Amino acid sequence: MGDFYQNGIITTLHNLSSRSLEEMEAELLQFSKIRPMSLVLPCLYSELEGPALDKIVTELAQVNYLQEIVIGLDRADENQYKHAIQFFSRLPQKHRILWNDGPRLQEVNTLLQNQGLAPNELGKGCNVWFCLGYVLAQGTASSVALHDCDILTYDRSMLARLIYPVANPSFNYQFCKGYYARVADNKMNGRVTRLLVTPLLRALKKILGSLDYLEYLDSYRYPLAGEFSFRTDVINDIRIPSDWGLEIGVLSEVKRNYSTNRLCQVDIADRYDHKHQQLSVDDAQAGLSKMSIDISKGIFRKLATNGVVFSTETFRSIKATYYRIALDFIETYRNDAIINGLALDVHNEEKAVELFAENVLKAGIHFLDNPMETPFIPSWNRVQSAVPDIFTRLCTAVDDDYREFA
Numbered sequence: 001m002g003d004f005y006q007n008g009i010i011t012t013l014h015n016l017s018s019r020s021l022e023e024m025e026a027e028l029l030q031f032s033k034i035r036p037m038s039l040v041l042p043c044l045y046s047e048l049e050g051p052a053l054d055k056i057v058t059e060l061a062q063v064n065y066l067q068e069i070v071i072g073l074d075r076a077d078e079n080q081y082k083h084a085i086q087f088f089s090r091l092p093q094k095h096r097i098l099w100n101d102g103p104r105l106q107e108v109n110t111l112l113q114n115q116g117l118a119p120n121e122l123g124k125g126c127n128v129w130f131c132l133g134y135v136l137a138q139g140t141a142s143s144v145a146l147h148d149c150d151i152l153t154y155d156r157s158m159l160a161r162l163i164y165p166v167a168n169p170s171f172n173y174q175f176c177k178g179y180y181a182r183v184a185d186n187k188m189n190g191r192v193t194r195l196l197v198t199p200l201l202r203a204l205k206k207i208l209g210s211l212d213y214l215e216y217l218d219s220y221r222y223p224l225a226g227e228f229s230f231r232t233d234v235i236n237d238i239r240i241p242s243d244w245g246l247e248i249g250v251l252s253e254v255k256r257n258y259s260t261n262r263l264c265q266v267d268i269a270d271r272y273d274h275k276h277q278q279l280s281v282d283d284a285q286a287g288l289s290k291m292s293i294d295i296s297k298g299i300f301r302k303l304a305t306n307g308v309v310f311s312t313e314t315f316r317s318i319k320a321t322y323y324r325i326a327l328d329f330i331e332t333y334r335n336d337a338i339i340n341g342l343a344l345d346v347h348n349e350e351k352a353v354e355l356f357a358e359n360v361l362k363a364g365i366h367f368l369d370n371p372m373e374t375p376f377i378p379s380w381n382r383v384q385s386a387v388p389d390i391f392t393r394l395c396t397a398v399d400d401d402y403r404e405f406a
């Protein structure tokens with residue numbers, strides 16, 4: 001059991017009791033009569049062959065309060081799509097798979113591309129965007145949860161706790177972010193969150209002063225968590241980035257659209273482990289290196305829309321300040337690890353910080369050189385106004401794929 005401290009400017013919902021999952025699920029089932037709930041699962045075909053997703057599906061098969069599950073399937077050919085239909089067939093809930101690479105959804109994509117409305121980068125952001133469009137098109141869910149498909153420590157209480165704050169009709173939340181400690185195999189993980197995001201936010205506060213946006217982002221205990229939930233109307237007006245800035249981008253968008261007392265975070269698990277990517281020191285287009293560049297660019301871009309003026313010199317100071325603060329954080333993490341009997345490889349931590357420091361500067365310079373570049377996919381409101389029958393096209397494509405191959 002943790003503490004009950006409220007940090008920052010959004011509500012934190014802690015895990016303070018040993019309340020049974022069954023009791024919580026019984027409540028969720030009641031809520032579902034007033035607020036039908038949907039789950040969105042963005043996944044890669046390779047995750048169907050990995051160790052996490054099979055257990056996730058087994059757990060989800062026991063959930064009785066979900067009205068539908070929408071699975072976004074990336075990087076699958078026809079046979080793999082057919083296999084996916086079979087793989088998910090043990091879900092008793094109504095479920096649909098968006099075969100993103102299939103000819104029907106590709107045709108929808110081309111139509112959007114011709115109007116300049118399609119995502120300009122493939123990946124999780126694009127996958128999530130199409131899934132959310134499909135949820136809107138169905139028009140029946142009023143609360144939606146979304147989580148990653150590589151969670152090795154998944155159990156269905158994660159979903160119950162994640163969706164509860166936006167499912168309980170007596171709560172006023174529009175958006176809720178999950179948090180947890182990424183500790184596994186006796187190690188502290190979450191390298192980008194611990195070593196890039198938190199020290200970068202602290203460095204920016206030191207240089208730019210205590211801006212509302214920075215205080216807000218710093219309130220999230222795990223800003224990069226891929227687990228969040230929201231009321232369906234949030235989808236209409238949200239612009240999400242197609243790159244690794246997805247998580248931070250969603251946090252920025254909900255802050256722009258709602259007052260902070262409609263936003264919260266919830267403790268969803270004691271432990272969390274997932275697939276780990278390479279640091280990728282030699283390739284800025286891959287792994288945690290690309291992630292750190294996309295995230296830094298996303299934060300700088302958002303600060304610019306809040307009136308902050310950047311120059312090469314500012315970015316040099318941000319890099320230097322970030323570097324110093326991040327090194328101090330390594331010491332903090334090291335001591336936190338020691339008191340808990342965990343391992344922490346200080347050399348690897350410093351290697352990551354050196355790379356992230358370079359990338360903070362790279363991201364800054366890139367932003368100055370390309371001020372008009374935007375990874376944002378248009379909101380569904382805008383797409384609907386440009387292509388009024390987009391939802392019918394989307395649903396028809398997904399349903400026809402299913403009919404043809406199921």
Ligand SMILES: O=C(O)[C@H](O)COP(=O)(O)O
Pocket residue numbers: 182189190191192193194224225275276277
């Ligand atoms: O959450 C993070 O910081 C990144 O996803 C990297 O996580 P990892 O260090 O646990 O692989």
